[in-house]
Amino acid sequence: MNPFSTVVTGASRPPLLALLAAAFALPAAAQAPLPVDLQVRLAVQAAPADMRDGATVHGWNADGSVSVLRQGDNEMICLAPNPTREDFEVSCHHEGLEPFFERGRELAMAGVTGNARTQARWDEYTAGTLPIPFGATNYILTGEGFDPATAEIQSPYLRWVIYTPEATATSTGLPEAGGAPGAPWLMFAGTPGSHIMISPPRGN
Template sequence: MLRQGTNFVECQPRMADGFERCYHKAFAPRRDFEAKLHAQQKTDEEIQKAVAAAIKDGTLPQPPKAMMSYRGFDKTDRIQNLWVMSLPNATPEAVGVSTESQRDAALAGHGLPWMMLPGTPGAHIMIPINPPVKSTAVTDMASDEITQATLPLPDDLRKEASVYKYDTKTGERIWLRKGTNFAECTPRGDDGFTWCYNRATAPRRDFSAKLRAQGKADKEIQEAVASATRDGTLKPAPFGTMSYRLYGKKDRIQLLWVLSVPGATPETIGVSEGSQRDEAIGGDGRPWLMLPGTPGAHIMIPINK
């Protein structure tokens, strides 16, 4: 032990493979178990099988439903600053994240998050932290409304995404395009934001739209949604669901991904709640947790691009 700290993070100096890593303390039993097997010269496959067996028989605790780890590398042939969010057994459809690798884009300094090992106990989201950007090509302008609405998404999700807007008088949906994947997008609103969501959250958004059409204030809508969630009329936002937000001006974060983690706290998920808003507006943001410990807890993931 080089230093015993007081928060939830444990770090290792640069190892023989060139990586520095930091983990949540909840991962310690598993990492210690793996280290002993490595010392016995077990192969990676043998270690993976041993870990799975130990979890199954209760020797090792079940993995948390979400947890952030951190990895650093000082050469340019690997992603230099990588955050990894574990989401055991999650799928692209459930989370709303592409599985198309962004490794090469991240090495070039403009990568987006993506999912690896979907549907397995090792499922996780790779979140490359791009280097600071002095100027950005991010735009919310497009030649038509449908194309514009899908701009917050990664390229491979845009073509099959649904696009709609709400009738301001009734709160009913007006479909511009019915897509085939899990993403639903709305064109730029009066507030300047363009949003894309997982269709799993559609009932909550439709409920809010109908209240807004009745002239309800934002606070009234928030209270009504909270009440409907408590009484079971609305299902809570699924844990680990991604939303996407785009903004065309430079006084807000221009490209923001938002991961819903209801009830999460810094201690349970391993993410700081120190705001990165100003840094993100300046082109050098990091993810951070907002509304910790509440049903609305979420991780803000600014994209430096």
């Protein structure tokens, strides 16, 4: 049974822990894609509030491919939660990053994952065949689950990734390791995948 279809009412209510498991359960692996409207409502929550209404939304099909669920009119593209993942995540990124993310999905569909997928995209950037725009932002929103009736995300946590290919500590003045909670730092410095990480303290 899909845990998101569970409705609990009246005297039949289970204890609190069971209720939370039913209402906010995580997507199970190999689950069918969520309804289109729900995919859209969940996905746009990763975007800044003033960009949500105009964002394009990409969602998941039964065969694992991604298609446009809603065409927007601004520079933001949001991605609905992947039903094959155990954890909950939605994200929104600047349209300039879409070729990079689309290529990542293509490689994953072809069975190229992990470090091999990362290196493949870096090599294509270096060859001039895959753009990674400097300064483009990806907003990543995770949570412990969601309510399918309201699209409310449980324990939402938003972090930011700002792509800065080939940037270094010298060129940016940023450290190459995390420091104070929420402070920006540079990951993969000096590589095509260099990016600024901003991860606020949990619970804030």
